[in-house]
Amino acid sequence: MSRRWRELVAFSLLGLFALGVLVALGAVLGFIAARGAPALSWEFLTAFPRRGMTEGGIFPALVGTFYLVLGTVIVALPLGVGAAIYLAEYAGDRTWTRIVRIGVNNLAAVPSIVFGLFGLAFFVKALGLGVSILSGSLTLALLVLPLLIRASEEALRAVPREFREGAYALGATRWQVVRSVVIPVAVPGILTGTILAVGRAAGETAPIMFTAAAFYTPRLPQSPLDEVMALPYHLYVMATESTAFWRTRHLQYGTALVLLGFVLTLYLWAAVWRARIRKGKRW
Amino acid sequence: MVTVNAARVERTLAQGEDVAFGVRNLSFYYGREQVLRDVTLDIPRRRITAVVGPSGCGKSTFLRVLNRLYELTPGARAQGEVWFSGMNILDRKVDVVELRRRIGMVFQKPNPFPKSVYENVAYGPRIHGVRRRAQLDEIVERALRRAALWDEVKGKLRRSAFDLSGGQQQRLCIARALAMEPEVLLMDEPTSALDPTATARIEDLIAKLKADYTVVIVTHNMQQAARVSDLAAVFLTGGVMVEYDVTKKIFENPTNKLVEDYVTGKFG
Amino acid sequence: MTENHGRAPAVASWVGRRWGRAREWIARGVTWGCASVSLLALGLITVYLFCEGVPVFRTVDPLAFLGGKAWFPTSEPPSLGILPMILGSGLVTMVALAVAVPFGVATALFIGEVVPTVFRNPLKVAVELLAGIPSVVYGFFGLVIVVPWLEALLGLPTGQTALTAALLLGVMALPTVASLTEDAVAAVPNAWREAAFALGATHWQTMRTVVVPAARSGLLAGVLLGMGRAVGETMTVLMVSGNSPRFLPSLTSPTRTLTATIALEMAETPVGSPHYHALFAVGTVLFVFTLLLNVVGDMVGHRLGRHG
Numbered sequence: 072m073s074r075r076w077r078e079l080v081a082f083s084l085l086g087l088f089a090l091g092v093l094v095a096l097g098a099v100l101g102f103i104a105a106r107g108a109p110a111l112s113w114e115f116l117t118a119f120p121r122r123g124m125t126e127g128g129i130f131p132a133l134v135g136t137f138y139l140v141l142g143t144v145i146v147a148l149p150l151g152v153g154a155a156i157y158l159a160e161y162a163g164d165r166t167w168t169r170i171v172r173i174g175v176n177n178l179a180a181v182p183s184i185v186f187g188l189f190g191l192a193f194f195v196k197a198l199g200l201g202v203s204i205l206s207g208s209l210t211l212a213l214l215v216l217p218l219l220i221r222a223s224e225e226a227l228r229a230v231p232r233e234f235r236e237g238a239y240a241l242g243a244t245r246w247q248v249v250r251s252v253v254i255p256v257a258v259p260g261i262l263t264g265t266i267l268a269v270g271r272a273a274g275e276t277a278p279i280m281f282t283a284a285a286f287y288t289p290r291l292p293q294s295p296l297d298e299v300m301a302l303p304y305h306l307y308v309m310a311t312e313s314t315a316f317w318r319t320r321h322l323q324y325g326t327a328l329v330l331l332g333f334v335l336t337l338y339l340w341a342a343v344w345r346a347r348i349r350k351g352k353r354w
Numbered sequence: 355m356v357t358v359n360a361a362r363v364e365r366t367l368a369q370g371e372d373v374a375f376g377v378r379n380l381s382f383y384y385g386r387e388q389v390l391r392d393v394t395l396d397i398p399r400r401r402i403t404a405v406v407g408p409s410g411c412g413k414s415t416f417l418r419v420l421n422r423l424y425e426l427t428p429g430a431r432a433q434g435e436v437w438f439s440g441m442n443i444l445d446r447k448v449d450v451v452e453l454r455r456r457i458g459m460v461f462q463k464p465n466p467f468p469k470s471v472y473e474n475v476a477y478g479p480r481i482h483g484v485r486r487r488a489q490l491d492e493i494v495e496r497a498l499r500r501a502a503l504w505d506e507v508k509g510k511l512r513r514s515a516f517d518l519s520g521g522q523q524q525r526l527c528i529a530r531a532l533a534m535e536p537e538v539l540l541m542d543e544p545t546s547a548l549d550p551t552a553t554a555r556i557e558d559l560i561a562k563l564k565a566d567y568t569v570v571i572v573t574h575n576m577q578q579a580a581r582v583s584d585l586a587a588v589f590l591t592g593g594v595m596v597e598y599d600v601t602k603k604i605f606e607n608p609t610n611k612l613v614e615d616y617v618t619g620k621f622g
Numbered sequence: 623m624t625e626n627h628g629r630a631p632a633v634a635s636w637v638g639r640r641w642g643r644a645r646e647w648i649a650r651g652v653t654w655g656c657a658s659v660s661l662l663a664l665g666l667i668t669v670y671l672f673c674e675g676v677p678v679f680r681t682v683d684p685l686a687f688l689g690g691k692a693w694f695p696t697s698e699p700p701s702l703g704i705l706p707m708i709l710g711s712g713l714v715t716m717v718a719l720a721v722a723v724p725f726g727v728a729t730a731l732f733i734g735e736v737v738p739t740v741f742r743n744p745l746k747v748a749v750e751l752l753a754g755i756p757s758v759v760y761g762f763f764g765l766v767i768v769v770p771w772l773e774a775l776l777g778l779p780t781g782q783t784a785l786t787a788a789l790l791l792g793v794m795a796l797p798t799v800a801s802l803t804e805d806a807v808a809a810v811p812n813a814w815r816e817a818a819f820a821l822g823a824t825h826w827q828t829m830r831t832v833v834v835p836a837a838r839s840g841l842l843a844g845v846l847l848g849m850g851r852a853v854g855e856t857m858t859v860l861m862v863s864g865n866s867p868r869f870l871p872s873l874t875s876p877t878r879t880l881t882a883t884i885a886l887e888m889a890e891t892p893v894g895s896p897h898y899h900a901l902f903a904v905g906t907v908l909f910v911f912t913l914l915l916n917v918v919g920d921m922v923g924h925r926l927g928r929h930g
Contacts (some may be wrong), residue, residue, distance in 0.1 A: 085728045180913065
């Protein structure tokens with residue numbers, strides 16, 4: 072076999088593998104979309120579940136996920152951006168910085184179920200927050216923190232050196248440089264990271280299983296200390312534990328489609344935005 | 355082999371000129387690499403002093419010592435003394451924020467902030483505590499007028515600074531520095547990224563600024579140094595200052611053979 | 623125009639300067655605090671997992687815990703051996719890697735070296751989306767599509783098997799492998815490729831003999847991190863693996879993993895019981911293992927930086 076032929080065969084094989092990846096993505100998206108779409112309706116999105124969750128909609132789960140994600144962002148965004156500012160602007164290449172970085176890396180690798188266990192032991196029990204939106208949000212915040220730190224640090228580091236020099240040369244202090252020049256330029260990048268974090272937090276189940284999620288609540292949460300229904304947990308219990316789960320498949324497909332649609336829209340948005348930032352640099 | 359004609363410079367300066375910067379035995383290192391060797395010179399007030407030399411001779415570094423901007427580079431270290439209005443600015447105790455307020459800088463590549471024209475000029479006054487709108491308006495207009503940019507941008511102060519041409523951006527950066535009412539203006543090859551027309555406008559502007567400011571301009575363009583400067587310091591590779599004199603003298607009759615080769619374009 | 627007229631910075635009074643300096647220290651302190659939160663969290667996770675996990679050893683000794691073949695946490699006295707789950711997790715993870723590594727590496731090579739630029743970004747986005755699909759959706763998809771399909775295809779009594787979980791985990795770990803490989807491939811200096819081309823190598827030969835060897839540490843890091851992803855994944859395995867804790871798992875029968883055990887049993891366990899502590903001990907085992915994988919992966923990956 073000539074070298075040219077061998078190359079052609081090898082490339083075709085690589086292409087086939089890559090095609091396989093596309094097929095896998097297409098299969099998941101296609102099946103969920105095709106079977107979930109018929110279940111979608113205004114009522115499905117705005118009604119409570121009825122008759123032991125065999126009819127009705129997913130409204131409380133939507134609201135619960137919204138609260139959980141909101142709480143996560145409120146906690147994690149300032150922490151993440153603050154940490155990124157420290158790493159990118161204040162810390163030199165010192166031992167302490169290296170330790171912090173190792174910490175961030177390892178936190179990112181902790182399995183989500185372990186976050187759930189920790190949330191149960193620490194937020195729910197030790198701090199006495201109970202199974203609540205607050206416990207769930209705090210747990211999820213730790214989970215997305217590394218993601219936010221990395222994205223924000225990358226965005227801060229991408230701010231051109233000339234901007235900093237220009238500001239320093241005018242007699243700005245370090246914080247003034249960061250606040251008035253570096254952060255504004257880095258905002259799009261930080262937002263991209265935030266969108267990804269929202270997508271991640273909205274889709275996670277294991278961390279909220281023991282810390283926030285309820286099988287069913289008859290009304291919407293009244294305070295951050297209430298337990299809530301959440302979209303991913305709702306899908307899990309509907310598919311495996313609810314009464315007559317085989318008869319509510321259409322509702323499950325609908326729930327899966329809503330969750331998938333929401334999360335992937337965010338990821339797609341982030342991907343497009345990032346591409347735009349990289350291309351559209353005006354400096 | 356340093357043949358600084360110190361006596362001549364001192365004579366020139368002695369004729370009633372104030373010294374803006376008194377540099378004494380300045381050496382500079384990036385890590386272990388030495389980029390300036392034992393530089394000693396006096397930079398007069400309200401004159402244009404050019405620092406010239408081939409690339410890599412340490413002339414930009416020299417400029418960054420004068421406002422301590424070199425500190426942004428990890429591993430950078432300066433030795434010696436640089437006197438500026440009664441203080442040695444290399445002294446740790448010097449307030450760099452105040453120092454940089456008094457010493458403006460213009461960079462090689464125009465580097466306006468990604469803000470409006472107005473906000474760029476107002477940036478310095480703002481960070482130093484000017485809040486009143488009317489006062490800011492006044493400062494911005496005056497700075498833009500001095501930078502000979504006002505007539506071109508007065509209708510578009512709210513537009514992004516990136517909408518300006520390269521030459522306009524550079525004049526905006528000059529205005530941004532002037533808004534601080536500095537005593538000194540450091541210019542690091544301010545026209546190297548510009549076309550000839552824009553360069554000419556900036557050079558005109560520099561000549562006018564001499565009346566109010568001490569200007570130190572780094573350039574590798576010998577013609578530019580000859581056109582705009584009163585005095586010139588020639589640095590050669592290795593960070594050695596080989597000659598410092600009145601510009602005319604350096605170009606017409608340099609003492610040092612290497613300088614003669616350099617200014618006549620035999621190398622560099 | 624006098625030089626001092628309206629001199630802006632004169633406003634920067636002594637008080638203002640003082641405040642400015644205080645603000646610098648506050649900013650530095652606050653951001654330092656934010657940066658320390660990650661470390662603090664990691665520390666707290668370690669402490670709480672151990673504190674809640676270690677008491678299990680009052681009931682069962684560590685070797686019997688890790689090596690015990692039976693898991694009957696609710697019988698009297700309970701049997702708390704997690705070896706079946708360790709083997710279950712191990713089997714599922716290994717088979718998942720057998721899927722994720724070839725597909726991930728091939729896709730990364732295809733994206734990084736072969737595909738025309740027009741298709742590069744869409745492919746990259748596709749891989750990112752694959753990483754973005756929530757694990758509960760993978761689990762649901764597995765449950766309603768893959769399980770019946772495998773059941774019919776292989777003629778099994780149930781499609782909820784180790785194989786089902788492994789296939790899905792393979793797809794889920796794939797983006798991790800692909801993205802690290804892609805970074806490693808991108809870090810190979812172009813000059814090396816050009817040198818090979820200049821010697822008359824074909825593109826494929828260049829990839830095989832220059833690019834892949836140079837990127838191998840990044841590739842290995844990708845494999846290790848992908849492994850961590852697969853071991854730690856919960857919802858998918860919980861929903862499709864059948865969750866039957868039998869000793870010596872087989873690919874085509876139901877299997878129980880470490881993660882699934884925690885998720886499945888924690889809700890129904892009385893706080894403070896040996897069972898409760900045993901589940902935390904399982905969490906500790908997972909935590910320590912993934913941490914080790916990550917540390918090794920980091921160390922391997924860093925070697926890439928040295929000639930990158």
